[in-house]
Amino acid sequence: MTHQAVIVGAGFGGMGAAIQLKRLGIDDFVVLEREDDLGGTWHVNRYPGLAVDIASVTYSYSFEPNPWWSHWYARGPELKQYAVHVADRYDLRRHMRFGQVVEGATWDEAAQEWEVRVAGAEPVRGRYLITATGFLSQPRMPDIKGVHDFAGTVLHTARWDEAADLDGKRVAVIGTGATAVQLIPELARRAAHLTVFQRTPIWVTPKMDREMPRAVQRLFARVPATQRAARKVNTSVLELVMVAAVLHYRQWNLLNRGAAAIAKRHLARQVADPELRARLTPDYSFGCKRPTFSNDYYPAFTEPHVDLETSSIQRITPTGIVTADGRETEVDVLVLATGFDMWDANFPAISVVGRGGKDLGAWWRATRFQAYQGIAVPGFPNFLSLASPYSYSGLSYFTTIEGQMKHMDRLLSEVARRGASSFEVRDPANEEFLGWVTERLEDSVFSLGQCATARSYYFNQHGEAALLRPSSTINTHREAASFPVDDYEYA
Structure with missing residues (x-):
């Protein structure tokens, strides 16, 4: 059986993608999640003091506000409860399969679909592949001698x-x-x-x-x-x-x-x-x-x-x-508290092999980290990567999610209008976008400030700050809703 779409990850990014698919009339999709429940980082992270560091009114879907946050900055358990609410509100849970450790995905050129490999289970096949594995999903162990010797x-x-x-x-x-x-x-x-x-x-x-005052x-x-x-x-x-x-x-x-x-x-x-x-x-x-x-x-x-x-x-x-x-x-x-292995293990968090055996992780590391509009990559048909280089917009993750939902809406609506079965971003469009973000980052603190001692995860192996999209939220959302549809090839 081939689904219309396979989403990897049941955090807020994956749920946003699922909601957008439903808005487009696509109901035959499956969400694969490695953990035992939904919520992504807000399900996995449970350390003392866990809370958002973005005000709760902003750290949530704009189309599904929660007026009952207990604090201006919600505590972790509340975000988990909010994720459950969203899943129930939009009937997402029936699409989700938990305990599914995705090992990789490969584009099947003959069938024009993706084969997604799951540990200990049969492969799952889908017309579209959407990875929503988050920016911080692969914990980093410190490279310190004897770290495994500690007896406590x-x-x-x-x-x-x-x-x-x-x-x-x-x-x-x-x-x-x-x-x-x-x-x-x-x-x-x-x-x-x-x-x-x-x-x-x-x-x-x-x-x-x-x-949060009760009156508010x-x-x-x-x-x-x-x-x-x-x-x-x-x-x-x-x-x-x-x-x-x-x-x-x-x-x-x-x-x-x-x-x-x-x-x-x-x-x-x-x-x-x-x-x-x-x-x-x-x-x-x-x-x-x-x-x-x-x-x-x-x-x-x-x-x-x-x-x-x-x-x-x-x-x-x-x-x-x-x-x-x-x-x-x-x-x-x-x-x-050593963070996450972003550039070595998180981009991408699973093996993704596209047209002609092109390995996404190997290609990014051998060339440059890049993704058209922070979501699509040439050589990878019917593939959308929500946690990609130059995709993070603003400070609230929901700004990024909703921008990508708009991009999905425009792109997949065009696929349907043309009666196409596949899409793939064109190389010139990707190169133009990469040039645009590179030029704009020349004005940033990453290029002009004193960053040598920061040891920041913003910088990748090539010394590039390839995470943040160097534009305003307004500009990001405007482009997501108006990018040239001919930047993609359709077949």
Whole structure:
């Protein structure tokens, strides 16, 4: 049996794609998910302190608002509940198959369809293949000698064990990215002693977070236009920070410096010790690495039982961590907040082989990471990759998702209008788009700022910041709804 479409991933990206297929009248599709339930990152991630770092009114589908968020920045379990609500509201669950570990997909030229290989099961075939595996789905283990020798409890933030005993323990955290910023204050409240091993400081600005007043919830529910207005205001602020201060750094470097100044004032207000403050201050430009928001991250380091360790790690022993100066910190629990393997394992997250045996991952790494409009790749017919180079728009992931839904609408509507069975983006269109994003990124902080010490996942093996689309949300959505349909070949 051949389905009209196979979607890989049942997170918000995959659900958005499924909703769009239904809008187009396509109901014969299957969603393959490796986990035991839907929700993507909000199902997998369960570490203490998990929350969105984008205001809830923006971090949600614009067409399915939730007026009942408990806080301005929703906690992780609420996002999981929201994902369940969306799946039920749009009748998506009957399309989903859980516990399906997709090993790869290959284009069958003779049959003009995709064969998707699933571990321990029969292959699944589909006319269209849509990968929605997310940008951060493949956890990274640190490349540190002895990491597998530690005899105590080891926890990775992406595979958290809620039953792990942290109370009264000596805990070490490796990493100080956005996840660690949420986690460290929670660990500080429970551990007898906490040591944070920091390689690169992170820019942290104040988080305007508080409980959502009941009156505001009722107002959003009764007058949806008010929630839409709040969404627009919040999105505009995010656009100002990301698009102007980061992507238009050449023209708006004063705004970038202003954002850095806000972060430094936030640090100065919360940390009085000048030596500690210096170690927590980044030496790279604001935006080179993903910044974040928190009101309790910096204060955690002022607690007497919390140490910040900035010496490099030499090795991990069965009982602790040895730094380059020979000192060993003995710990009971080792927490790895070491992020995700984006450019080596996540782009793409599965093996994808297109026309003529063209391997997507190998091609990206041998040439350049690229995708037309951040969604289609030449040589891969009937294939849409939602987590692709230059696809992330704005700061809220839902901005990206909804832009791609518009692209799907325009593209697949044209396929139906022509009575075609396949589509494939043309090489010239892809090259033109790649040239466009490359030129625009020359104005960004990634090209003009001081990013050498950031160690940012924004940069790939080629030294290119190939994740963010260098345009505004308005421009992204306009192009998604108006790109030249002749940029694709149809057959």
